[in-house]
Amino acid sequence: MIDLVQFAAQVGNVGEVTITGLGTRGGAASGVRCVHAPAGIEWVQPDEMIVSCGAGTPVDELVATLAEHRQTVALPAGGTVGGALVVGRADVRRLGYGPVRDVLLQARYISAAGEVVKAGGPTVKNVSGFDLCRLLVGSHGTLGFLGDVILRTRPLPQASKWFTRQVVDPFEVFTKLYKPTSVLWNGSQAWALLEGHPADVAEQAAAAGLTETAGPPALPAGSRRSVSPATLTSLTGDFVAEVGVGVVHHADTWPPLAAGERSAALSAAVRHEFDPGGRLNPGTDV
Amino acid sequence: MSTTLADELRAVLSPDRVRTGATELGLYARDASNIEGSAGIVCFPLTTAEVQACVRAAARHGVPFVARGSGTGLAGGATPLDHALVIALTKMDAVLSVDPVNRFAWVEPGVLNLDLTRHVTRHGMHFAPDPSSQQSCSIGGNVANNSGGPHCLSDGVTAAHILALEVVLSDGTIVELGGEQPEPSGLDLRGAFVGSEGMFGIATKVCVRLTQNAPAVRTMLMDFSSVEAGAQTVSAIIADGMVPAALEMMDQLCVQAVEAYIHAGLPVDAAAVLLVEVAGLPHGLEADVARIVEIGMAHGAGTVRIAQDEAERALLWKGRKTAFGAIARIKPNYYLHDTVVPRRKLPEVLRKVYEIVERHQLLVLNVFHAGDGNLHPLLVFDKREPGVMERVHAAGEEIVRASVEAGGVLSGEHGIGLEKRDFMPLMFGPADLAAQASMRHAFDPLGLANPFKVLPSPAACGDVQHVPEGAWV
Numbered sequence: 001m002i003d004l005v006q007f008a009a010q011v012g013n014v015g016e017v018t019i020t021g022l023g024t025r026g027g028a029a030s031g032v033r034c035v036h037a038p039a040g041i042e043w044v045q046p047d048e049m050i051v052s053c054g055a056g057t058p059v060d061e062l063v064a065t066l067a068e069h070r071q072t073v074a075l076p077a078g079g080t081v082g083g084a085l086v087v088g089r090a091d092v093r094r095l096g097y098g099p100v101r102d103v104l105l106q107a108r109y110i111s112a113a114g115e116v117v118k119a120g121g122p123t124v125k126n127v128s129g130f131d132l133c134r135l136l137v138g139s140h141g142t143l144g145f146l147g148d149v150i151l152r153t154r155p156l157p158q159a160s161k162w163f164t165r166q167v168v169d170p171f172e173v174f175t176k177l178y179k180p181t182s183v184l185w186n187g188s189q190a191w192a193l194l195e196g197h198p199a200d201v202a203e204q205a206a207a208a209g210l211t212e213t214a215g216p217p218a219l220p221a222g223s224r225r226s227v228s229p230a231t232l233t234s235l236t237g238d239f240v241a242e243v244g245v246g247v248v249h250h251a252d253t254w255p256p257l258a259a260g261e262r263s264a265a266l267s268a269a270v271r272h273e274f275d276p277g278g279r280l281n282p283g284t285d286v
Numbered sequence: 287m288s289t290t291l292a293d294e295l296r297a298v299l300s301p302d303r304v305r306t307g308a309t310e311l312g313l314y315a316r317d318a319s320n321i322e323g324s325a326g327i328v329c330f331p332l333t334t335a336e337v338q339a340c341v342r343a344a345a346r347h348g349v350p351f352v353a354r355g356s357g358t359g360l361a362g363g364a365t366p367l368d369h370a371l372v373i374a375l376t377k378m379d380a381v382l383s384v385d386p387v388n389r390f391a392w393v394e395p396g397v398l399n400l401d402l403t404r405h406v407t408r409h410g411m412h413f414a415p416d417p418s419s420q421q422s423c424s425i426g427g428n429v430a431n432n433s434g435g436p437h438c439l440s441d442g443v444t445a446a447h448i449l450a451l452e453v454v455l456s457d458g459t460i461v462e463l464g465g466e467q468p469e470p471s472g473l474d475l476r477g478a479f480v481g482s483e484g485m486f487g488i489a490t491k492v493c494v495r496l497t498q499n500a501p502a503v504r505t506m507l508m509d510f511s512s513v514e515a516g517a518q519t520v521s522a523i524i525a526d527g528m529v530p531a532a533l534e535m536m537d538q539l540c541v542q543a544v545e546a547y548i549h550a551g552l553p554v555d556a557a558a559v560l561l562v563e564v565a566g567l568p569h570g571l572e573a574d575v576a577r578i579v580e581i582g583m584a585h586g587a588g589t590v591r592i593a594q595d596e597a598e599r600a601l602l603w604k605g606r607k608t609a610f611g612a613i614a615r616i617k618p619n620y621y622l623h624d625t626v627v628p629r630r631k632l633p634e635v636l637r638k639v640y641e642i643v644e645r646h647q648l649l650v651l652n653v654f655h656a657g658d659g660n661l662h663p664l665l666v667f668d669k670r671e672p673g674v675m676e677r678v679h680a681a682g683e684e685i686v687r688a689s690v691e692a693g694g695v696l697s698g699e700h701g702i703g704l705e706k707r708d709f710m711p712l713m714f715g716p717a718d719l720a721a722q723a724s725m726r727h728a729f730d731p732l733g734l735a736n737p738f739k740v741l742p743s744p745a746a747c748g749d750v751q752h753v754p755e756g757a758w759v
Contacts, residue, residue, distance in 0.1 A: 134477025197570035
């Protein structure tokens, strides 16, 4: 188990404090004392499909290590494990791999009171107590600073290939595929990432009229929108949409979606419970 | 006070949906656990507005309320204490909408798990969590307990299949958590609510994710001459990079009880039987079947029986899912446990379970989700035998302790409820429990939603702790 005593002392229990990993997802709050989470892979248990590491471990390092065991983890590439978790945004494989929130099994974090707190447990199946891990994912470090985590891994597929097809209705592709890893669409062209047994991948692609391509399209970086996947076909402009998921990568900027008034109040109540003085990542919107 | 609250409720609902008769209160005084509580009033709202009215009335009177679905929970989570108001959601049982293309549906909490799957089967989809009680348990109960089931090995438990919730909080506020959209702003309150065992509020609408039916399925049975060999096969399959749709194990006593009940030609001489199901596209499926058989043989599997048609597959599953009914042939009463251990520790912990049970002069049948390391030791006994309950509880506690000591957890899918509340310190320290209490306090500052469950004192903010009859804590 990684020793979190020193990290807890750095976070302390008074004064505003922020945290950053590799700075790829927004980095630290400005003008505030900054700490870094411990890094390093503690252990890999391929037969349990779990891995333990410090929150400061680079995602790419973790993915490379897991690949030696023919496994991977459903976190977006780049930055640190902690950053990927607290931002909580999956990459384009979310359709098949699930959201980031389903990856975190156990976390030890430093609370606003400077204590080491454990959430969750080391097994994939676990309903012992309230699901604090899910609250930590996407919390942007406002409830506590992640120290170390246990993540669930997944087997690497035998084959993994991108395919494409010109198509006005993305659902002509989407509905013909069984559990695709990703289906993207830009209004006139669809892309699909198919994984599994090579013969199945080939047959699926043929059934959906897809031809192999080098990779996914470049994702427009103007804004990342979250919409009901049922509304995708009404999109306009320069975009790439994740079919079946509802994440839209758009060239235009777009104001962040406001939460409903009541759920925002509830989020604020949770934040207040965990950090009454507002000392962790001050000024951060969740 | 209860009379006044009952009058108020009768004015809001209708008199026939507010019950205070002794017989009905008795029926609602417990769930499927052995723990007996006491209901003050039972009411049956039909709409979110009626749930809100019930909750507001309860809050005005300072009376705690307990939301209840089908009452199939095994941990006392839906057992009312101190004459609480039981709000039964069973009449809110409509499937509100289905999006067969994007694969989600909005349902009311009283919809039964298997009814939902039947409702969407024409679209080639199903609701993935499949508890053994799926014919009778409700979606609202699945949400409250974050329920699992045999097929959660590959598809994940309930939390992975809930997109959004409409919830009535204990002060009557109606709030939507999560959403059809993938990245709602704010904290993941939806995720926090799933598995909160009725202590964060009452879900009145649920948006569930639906799962594509697999194009092909193969189900097979392998038997082993030792429990260890069966358990090692489980670990070896996962270590080989396969995640079967289901990977279930039954020990000899269980197989014998089931066989006497359903006559499926099960291998009654084997020490352990593995039920393995793989699902997916045909080529990957055949490769997995071949590899699983190879691994089984390498671990000494006696015979491998692959279901030749849907009828045989149904029969094999019937054996697994009726195990709890079959045990009535052995003894009249049972106590079902639920812990999780790392797969690699299965042989060691199973050995301990047998040893503990033998020491307490009890009988145990093991039938469990081996792929998840999710143990379900089923202690069978006759409660008329003097002193037997003490032995059952003592053995249960030792099994829970052995599981946690092996690096496991208290519960895989049944929840904590009252049953394991006082074992929470085995897994969590004071600061960990305080954090969980903070979650509850943010959702329910009044402390009226199903109080005294899950969190032991003092984490429960000074709640007086109740140990009702039947609890073994």
